[in-house]
Amino acid sequence: MEFKNSIFIATSLDGYIADKNGGIDWLLSVPNPDHDDMGYNSFMENIDALVMGRVTYETVLGFQGEWPYPRPVFVLSNTLNSIPDHLNEKVFLIQGKPKEILETIHSKGFSRLYIDGGKTIQSFLKEGLINELIITTIPILLGGGFSLFGELNSLINFELKSSKVYLGNYVQNHFIRLKK
């Protein structure tokens, strides 16, 4: 079985995923009258489960409307003890280092994972555990905020699989990690 860990995320031109106040309003700066999903649903079709940090989980939980994920979501947290009843069978709490977490999730039969949330992404990247990046660049300079990428101990090389423009303004690049 092939294991794959993917990132699907939008950043500002200067590489932030949230502004100085944690806000993400700027993600919606370009009109999207036809609700173009910018490849999200076709990406999600090839995902078995999600892994995200507590902060991202609680942000999504705060959104209005139904729980948005059609796949099991594993939430990394050392502090949460329970999840709301309506998320039974949808959300699972998990603890540990990235490699341990992956072993646990793989053992449950989920091999293609969507890794989400700033800290979670950075910790997986640092361990060399991300195979695929799908990054949509929003044409705005925020000048500060929470960076998608953090410090690494060594270079990671990728190759471009595809590049596509959405809504005339958002460039979505799809990168695959090069084998060492």
Next chain:
Amino acid sequence: MEFKNSIFIATSLDGYIADKNGGIDWLLSVPNPDHDDMGYNSFMENIDALVMGRVTYETVLGFQGEWPYPRPVFVLSNTLNSIPDHLNEKVFLIQGKPKEILETIHSKGFSRLYIDGGKTIQSFLKEGLINELIITTIPILLGGGFSLFGELNSLINFELKSSKVYLGNYVQNHFIRLKK
């Protein structure tokens, strides 16, 4: 006369223009047998002069071969007193804040400027003086180095003019600053 200040530069996926040791070898990670200039010469045709910091100037000066710029180069420096004889009429030392520098250069008849060098670009961006960004993304995570973008006091919105892939691996995005 219309004044324009442009950036034409390459960055890593994580937004660095030089690695932790100041190195730029990673810029050449993809084979380029036909010496594709990735739009550089056609960009330069619409430039009247360059503005760069001392560090960038001295880096270029250290390259083998002839002085590469076909346009006058204004070098920002508070410490340099002279330039080599062979660069007379090609390189001019200049001092001051970005707006003062621009007034001086504009008064000499140069209106379309290529702003280059990390610190120089950041100081011009911070003053809201950059109209055009042409950024080529190299598919590598460096994990540290000198960032193209720095802190800003306020957001800057751009629109995408074009996006093009070079050598199958480098995505070059051309952004124009939106009028306020």
